[in-house]
Amino acid sequence: MALLSVEDLEVRFFTRRATIHAVNGISFDLDAGETLGVVGESGCGKSVSSLAMLGILPKTGRITRGEVRFGDRDLVKLKDADLREIRGRDIGMVFQDPMTSLNPVLKVGDQVTEVLRKHLDMDKDGARREAVAVLDRVGIPHASERVYDYPHQFSGGMRQRVMIAMAIACRPKILIADEPTTALDVTIQAQILDLLKGLVKEEGMGLILITHDLGVVAGICERTHVMYAGRFVETAPTNELFDRPRHPYTLGLLRSVPRLDASQKEKLIPIPGAPPDLSILREGCSFAPRCPYATDESRERTPMLEGIDGPMHRVACWNPVPDAEVATVASSSLEASGS
Amino acid sequence: MLKYIVRRLILTVPILLGLSILVFLFVRALPGGPAIALLGERATQESVEQIEEELGLDRPLPVQYLSYLRNILSGDLGSSVSTRRPIVDELKQRFPATFELAAMAMLFAVAAGIPLGYVAAKRYQGVLDNVSLVASLIGISFPVFFLALLMKYVFAVKLGWLPTVGRIDVTRSLEHPTGFYLLDAIIAGDGEAFVDVLEHLIMPAIALGTIPLAIVARITRAAVLDVLGEDYVRTAKAKGLDPSVVDRRHVLRNAMLPVVTVIGLQTGLLLTGAVLTETVFSFPGLGSWILNAIRFRDYAVIQGGILFFAGMFIVVNLLVDISYAFLNPRIRYR
Structure with missing residues (x-):
């Protein structure tokens, strides 16, 4: 049985002006020790789905359909008090911007100990020792002294390590990392990804890595879901996705990754148009207006994820990109952006 | 932290000095001057000069300021003209x-x-x-x-x-060792007086x-x-x-x-x-x-x-x- 099983999750935001269809029925399983990538551009609903799973959506957001099965419980139906027992203990979360995600007026040690004391019933001294151990584990030098420092005394990369320490302090079964490297320098990005990779391996945690950066998933994730306008449009083992992207959107993403080895004359191929307005829910594939392969069927009926090239590779498209066209472009992109 | 507090304390010294200069000049800039203020509009030239000499107002301004500063530092703010009481005593009360x-x-x-x-x-x-x-x-x-x-x-x-x-019922007798009536009432162990003082404080x-x-x-x-x-x-x-x-x-x-x-x-x-x-x-x-x-x-x-x-x-x-x-x-x- 999967560790976490999301079934047809739908999230909407109800504002005075409009209803935003942020997430429109996504399903996936996460096994223990598995690393899962969710890729998509800003506003496609990837962060919202993770907040929804933990029940910490902003006030206007609500889960309107679906299940999030964790063990024998459905997190969607749990009372907030029960959900709080799971948050931070069984499911840890790392956010994008370490500069703003830590409380500026609390000592770093206190921010780690509070999660230990809440979930593991530790006393003050025990929690302090454990906090030092966790901070040491995520690679913070002189952790026993630095617990008394405030976030502003840490660099960006070190702060993200603190965030990770808080998220893994209770040894959760699942770690959700939402754009964990986006706000960091490239060299620091690699360090943080290595750290995550190592932790997942040692602890056997399931990792959900949310990012817009294809290079990040290439280096770390076994499976990748591509998200567009609140839906998964393609899901495949990461290598296969990069080698043979079948959804025109995935192909577009790969083609728009800049490459150092490209010749001067070679230009990036951007995806034309802009993502759809999520306050209007239309029938048909939401990528159709930007898609060179779109047919009348694409515009009229919404495609479902279906197996293509075997059961592991699924795509939601009426008219997938032909194999021949894919091969040349995509594989070189992987080398440039990945590993 | 202590360093910060000490630095802030040192910074208040120039502010207080500047302030004392302003207050000093403010009084001397008033029309008629302190002597007229003391003696009234119809004072004779002679008596004004006499008062000015008594108060040291005939000396140069910097000299006056220094003696004024010396008085402040020794805790002497002068006396009220109308009540003749030292200003420091009034302040204390x-x-x-x-x-x-x-x-x-x-x-x-x-x-x-x-x-x-x-x-x-x-x-x-x-x-x-x-x-x-x-x-x-x-x-x-x-x-x-x-x-x-x-x-x-x-x-x-x-x-x-x-x-x-007022601050307290006029008929009530309460010792005022501190001048803070609520505190005085507590020191005296007088519950009624405490309530009385509190009642006087509520509306203001x-x-x-x-x-x-x-x-x-x-x-x-x-x-x-x-x-x-x-x-x-x-x-x-x-x-x-x-x-x-x-x-x-x-x-x-x-x-x-x-x-x-x-x-x-x-x-x-x-x-x-x-x-x-x-x-x-x-x-x-x-x-x-x-x-x-x-x-x-x-x-x-x-x-x-x-x-x-x-x-x-x-x-x-x-x-x-x-x-x-x-x-x-x-x-x-x-």
């Missing part, structure tokens, strides 16, 4: 009254303002939020003296619940505290709303902390930073507001004292009083800065 009043007013403003602002922010755009916004607008725009008169009319004259004037404190209350409530609301949207609040929720812990440790602690600044500034301003409130309630504090001094052209009192007010303002600001440094680790070592 009246400062506790104003302090008690200002403290009660601020206590009222903070104890009511912070919860109100907090609740309004949590119910953002709800009924309670809108009601408190309108109420605080009314509170800010209401003239202090009018509110004071209105309360006096309703609660003292019509209902007879509260006393109208509410009148004086209404504007700060409204301001504190609005700033708290804005600050809490601001902090609620911060990423670290989301982080705290993601850790599974109880809502009360999230609010206390993460929301309020950060929201208090701007509120503390405003409380400090308002405490300074209360001293000016006290002039009106103390007059309406015949409260024998610094405010009514200075008002009388202006009425009787008692320049020595005005001079001493202004210096004292300004000094208080500096002390309050210093306290605010220090408490701010305690609350906000980011400025501690700068």
